[in-house]
Amino acid sequence: MDVAVGIVAQRNNARAQELAQTLVDTLEREYEGVATVVDELTGAAIDADGVPIPAMGDRDFVVSIGGDGTLLFVAREVGATPILGVNLGEVGFLNAVAPDDAREVVTELVGRLRETESLEGRKLARLQASGADGSWTLDPALNEVVVHGPRRGHGGGATIDVEIDGQRYTTSRADGVLVATPTGSTAYNLSEGGPLVQPAADALVVTQMAAADGMPPLVVDPDAEITLTVSSAETAYAISDGHDRRELEPPATVSIAVADEPVTLVGPQANFFDALEKLE
Template sequence: MNVAVGIVAQRDNERAQTLATTLVDTLEDGVSTVVDDATSAAVGEDGVPVGSMADRDLVVSIGGDGTLLFVAREVGRTPILGVNLGEVGFLNAVSPDEAVAAVADAVETLRRTGAVDGRELDRLRADGEGWTLEPALNEVVVHGPRRGHGGGATIEIRVDGDRYAKSHADGVLVATPTGSTAYNLGEGGPLVHPDGDTLVVTQMAASDAMPPLVVDRGAEITLAVSEAETAYAISDGRNRRELEPPATVDVSVADDPVTLAGPQADFFEALEKLE
């Protein structure tokens, strides 16, 4: 079978663009490649929007975990192979030196079996009255008008209908195992192994705090916001919805996970790189 590959290089990163060019030049016949429109000039080919790569068999993300998060938002369930140019690399397991071989292996597997080796990563969906945020691979955050003194809100946390906590806080964060190493960790939440079928609920600077709570991945989490002029629900630090308290945000596992293709990162080795 012919294999269609999309390649996304971290914006304004010459090293990433050079590697994208190498991949385009070295992938063998029978492989159709496209690059993102921000990389096209460096590669010398026409580019396409990243979102249009959702119909490809594989998308290669070259950069840090932030680049892969961006790609995941755009391409949905299309398998993503991450090449790590960042510092830690919880999501990007492939080094630049191994990139050509890893992509070639994935292409050969696709050609032979019609699928790629990899694992699925849960994403979170946040819903309110008449709206839904884009799915989050790391976390959903609900917070008041701003962080710090005078900027929080009262947020009640319910899990499957049962109240866990209610407190004035800067905000509340719900993270996947993938996101446990990101914003959640910075707010004092626990690390969760990537294989855990769980979610984490962490309060942010709560006046009457409860410990971070680990719940089953199938739990329905409800965050009710009050006593604030305005508040926000935010998906992966990027997609946001302004709320008019009192307001309720329901958070649960989304139907469409991210498929991470190719070699997988060593979780414990990546932890050693955290500052």
Template sequence: MDAAVGIVAQRDNARAHELAATLVETVEREYGSAPVVDEATGDAIDARAVPVASMSACELVVSIGGDGTLLFVARAVGSTPILGVNLGEVGFLNAVDPANAVDVVTDLLAGLQADTSLESRTLVRLRATGADADWTLEPALNEVLVHGPRRGHGGGATVAIDVDGKRYAESDADGVLVATPTGSTAYNLSEGGPLVDPSADALVVTGMAAAEPMTPLVVDPFAAITLTVSDTDTAYVISDGRNRQRLEPPATITVTLAENPVHLVGPQTNFFEALEKLE
């Protein structure tokens, strides 16, 4: 791909499409090469469009929308540097205000042209693998969840948690999730798990409505976490709420760090200010 910049705008969002069009025009005028956009945005603003996964060949990908849009982009482009422009309410991942987006993008591109490496914040991702390595889910930026035949009350199973081969807890529960620091503010928080500073080297294991004590546990990010599910005919393991694998218990899932983290570039979110928006 000959484009240095890819732009992904939130679907059906006129503000996102308008900003994408402005960025395309500005970058082409200032640098002589037009960015590419995702296919839905291309239809909306009549710009050169490619599948989002193709943007992994770009030097920079701009995500315009909420955290959900950035999660979508991260799944597709992996370790390609991502800049998040926030059109959502909270914005743990998207730090750039739309009014500043053009200036931030042009500054980043000027650095790239000068062969200056982009400063970035590294976000670890999780990999869930079957016991016999016969399947592996797409990496999760937020969390890996294991639950019984259905999510929520009444759909539980017995889940045992082992960390580096040592049993931590076992209980009948609605499910168990393993979250990254990024994901600590998402599903983990809603299930009573702790907040984790984004700069911390840690993972969180949180039980969901467990019958026996299963206090949320903070572990070393390089620990091997195994979740063994039993006492149910069917169970599921889910990566970031989208990619799933059906299980036939008893089944064991290993959760470890994925090889390729996500890299966020540009201004970074003030974590504590973002927390205030949750209330």
């Protein structure tokens, strides 16, 4: 079968761009019937035709070259298309492939696709935040959804009520509340005192941020109905993965649930505990 591969290199990273060029040259030289495309910024850097990243949604898989932030960006743009992460960052919870191994791993994936016409991968849940009245929806979040007041710090919080399956868990004045996936437990959630969650765990985490009268972080079933109602503030925000932002007019209620479409990571998988050691 013919195979279509997308390649995205971290912005303004010469090493990532050089590796993208190597992968393009390798696939086009060693395989007939393999079509490669790079993102527009990488194309400009290596003198190749580039396409917008959302246009890679029809590829068989996309190679993300950079840190976990690059992979988060790629996942947001390509939806359900499988992603292979090549790690140029320091930790690498999502990117398991070392740059020196990228050429071998990518060619193996292409060969496997030609033999089986499919790729097995690890499914990562994403979160979908929306207005309780259904009038708006944020982009799916691979790490977390945050609801907070006008700003962090003194005088910038809000009263936020947390309900799980219609039952109130806590109400407190706080900077905000975040809901994280297992993937996101190592990110913003961890910095706010939330627990680490193994990637394969079927759970979500609800963590208050600098609450005046807070409760411990709560681990809930992924099928739970989570609602955050923010009040006692002039304005507030709901934010998906630090990117997609919705301004709220309190009192306002945000509903958070697992999104229909997960992210699929293919190729070697990162070792969670090895990556944790790099956080120290």
